Amino acid sequence: VASPSAPPAPSPTRASPIPVPTGPVDLSLLEQAIDVVRKNYVDRSVLNDKNLVYGAISGMVDALGDPGHSVFLTPEDVKSAEAALSGEIEGIGIILGERNGNPVVVSVISDSPAARAGLRPGDLLVSVDGTRVDTLGTEDISRRVRGAAGTNVRLTLIHRGESEPYEVTITRARIQVPTVMWAFVPDSRIAHIRLVQFSEGLGDQLREAVSSALDQGAQGIILDVRSNPGGFVAEAVAAASQFLPQGSVVFHTEDAEGDRRSFKVEEPGRATETPVVVLVDFGTVSSAEILAGALKDAGRAAVIGTRTFGTGTVLLTFPLADGSAIRLGVEQWLTPSGHRIFQQGIEPTEKVELAGDAYPLEPDDLKTMTRKQIQESGDAPLLRAIELLTRRE
Numbered sequence: 001v002a003s004p005s006a007p008p009a010p011s012p013t014r015a016s017p018i019p020v021p022t023g024p025v026d027l028s029l030l031e032q033a034i035d036v037v038r039k040n041y042v043d044r045s046v047l048n049d050k051n052l053v054y055g056a057i058s059g060m061v062d063a064l065g066d067p068g069h070s071v072f073l074t075p076e077d078v079k080s081a082e083a084a085l086s087g088e089i090e091g092i093g094i095i096l097g098e099r100n101g102n103p104v105v106v107s108v109i110s111d112s113p114a115a116r117a118g119l120r121p122g123d124l125l126v127s128v129d130g131t132r133v134d135t136l137g138t139e140d141i142s143r144r145v146r147g148a149a150g151t152n153v154r155l156t157l158i159h160r161g162e163s164e165p166y167e168v169t170i171t172r173a174r175i176q177v178p179t180v181m182w183a184f185v186p187d188s189r190i191a192h193i194r195l196v197q198f199s200e201g202l203g204d205q206l207r208e209a210v211s212s213a214l215d216q217g218a219q220g221i222i223l224d225v226r227s228n229p230g231g232f233v234a235e236a237v238a239a240a241s242q243f244l245p246q247g248s249v250v251f252h253t254e255d256a257e258g259d260r261r262s263f264k265v266e267e268p269g270r271a272t273e274t275p276v277v278v279l280v281d282f283g284t285v286s287s288a289e290i291l292a293g294a295l296k297d298a299g300r301a302a303v304i305g306t307r308t309f310g311t312g313t314v315l316l317t318f319p320l321a322d323g324s325a326i327r328l329g330v331e332q333w334l335t336p337s338g339h340r341i342f343q344q345g346i347e348p349t350e351k352v353e354l355a356g357d358a359y360p361l362e363p364d365d366l367k368t369m370t371r372k373q374i375q376e377s378g379d380a381p382l383l384r385a386i387e388l389l390t391r392r393e
Helices: 028-039 049-062 075-085 138-145 202-215 233-240 287-299 371-373 380-390
Strands: 071-073 087-093 094-097 102-108 123-127 152-158 166-171 173-176 181-183 190-195 220-224 249-254 260-264 275-279 301-305 313-319 325-334
Touching: 028 049, 028 087, 028 094, 028 202, 049 094, 071 173, 087 102, 094 138, 123 138, 138 152, 173 380, 181 202, 190 380, 202 233, 233 249, 233 287, 233 313, 249 287, 275 287, 287 301, 301 380, 371 380
Parallel strands: 190 220, 220 275, 275 301
Antiparallel strands: 071 325, 087 173, 094 102, 102 123, 123 152, 152 166, 181 190, 249 260, 249 325, 313 325
16 A cells, blocks of 8 residues: 655745756657667567556656655556545455565455455465566555456465465455554553554544543553554644644654754644553554654653664655656655654664564454463564553553
């Protein structure tokens, strides 16, 4: 799922976010390269001028070195990204990521076609409709897995901890993606709140979840943003505002000229003094990193897990003539203390990794588990968070 950020507020010192060109660009080399391919490539059946142009644009944006954030979007990608951030997608109900350079399932949406087909977090994806994916980028793989509701996709995967591949055909569906899920850790007054992605309305849903948990006696909160692909910046500010006092800085932005702006809490929530632990991993991206960095720098939360991805640019979407678009980083995010998130990520206050054959537990899992089963799950970051908050109950 792509994770564009809300456009930043207009800056009084800059009329346009588009960077000033450093000099004339000689496009004749690109035209020559396209001409060489069109005239000489052996498989004439796959030559398509639009695909060649799209490939050239994608390569240009990829050359910026802002992986997973600045990106070229086809018209279909634009529609899918907009739908995802509205909380609704057409597909099978998984979030894909990378581990050790391999495409893996990092999250499976409850009661989705993927969940019913037996896919699990940590599954290694081998092929899509017979095409091996080890040479494809994550965005290309996601595009192949997504599709119209009612259509089928055939996947080959390997369960985490196993060696034998399995094949499954899944019928795609229209899926309402849950933004916030929560449950009490069994036999405790600790609420485990999972933020799935920062899509529209997350701030309001989180406010409701926090209020409900506190009304039912919660005395500690585990805020789980593992494998969270990010989303709208405004929702990150709204989320942080549930835990920070009024006036606290949530993050800064810095543009190409070095000009900085600060974004602050405006309406603090009910949990500004409730003990909090934030869970992160390498799949914690974008707005999720803003939230983790804000609570860490403010001393409001211990951050448990592994270093986050390091997607630290504010995005603007620039539509192109045919409905495609370039989503481009125009500013950098900095934590309240001035730490740059881009390519550095957020370092946890305590590094705790999952056991090799374990996967992160969801709030829905906790509803049917005993404390002993949680202890035996191998979800070491969650167990450490429970330990820290239990001491403070």
